[in-house]
Amino acid sequence: MPPTLDASLLDGERVVFSVRLSKWVVAPQFALGCILVALAVSGALQRPSDWWSVLPGLAVVAWLHAWIKHRATELTISNKRVVVKLGFIARKITELPLTKVESIQVEQGILGRVLGYGTVVVGGTGGALAPLQHVAAAVEFRRQFMAAAEAARSRETK
Secondary structure: OOOHHHHHOOOOOOEEEEEEEOHHHHHHHHHHHHHHHHHHHHHHHHOOOHHHHHHHHHHHHHHHHHHHHHHOEEEEEEOOEEEEEEOOOOOEEEEEEHHHEEEEEEEOOHHHHHHOEEEEEEEEOOEEOOOEEEEEOHHHHHHHHHHHHHHHHHHHHO
C-alpha cells in the first residue's frame, strides 16, 4: 500500500521509505475476533439462540479496531524530510527536514528483535518526538534515514 505522503509531495521530492505499526501489535485483536466467530458458530450449532449472533458483531469491532490501530501511524522518509503521521480521524502530523534531524534512536526488546519491530525516537534540533512504539522494521527505518540524510548533506555541499 503506498504511503499517504504521496499525495502531498513537494517539487522534486520522492518517498524513500515508509513504515507503519507492526502487525504483531494488532495480532491479539485479530485473534480475539477469530475466537469470537468460532464461538458464535460453535455455540449456534449446539444451542441455537439469538445470543450467539452478537459475537460476530463483536468480532467485526475487534478487527476494525485492529485495522484502525495499524493504519493510524505512519513514518515516512523522503529525499527531503521525515514525516510522522499519527491518528485516524484527528491527525497529528510532524515534519522535519532531513538536515534538522539530529538522531534516530531505535530500541528493541527480545520480542521486538525476533518479530522485527521496535521503538523509534526521532530527535530534531527542537527536541525529540515522543517515542513511537511497535514500529515495523525499525532498524531498517533507521538505516534508510541515515542513507537519505547522507544524500541530503551531499546535495547541500555541492
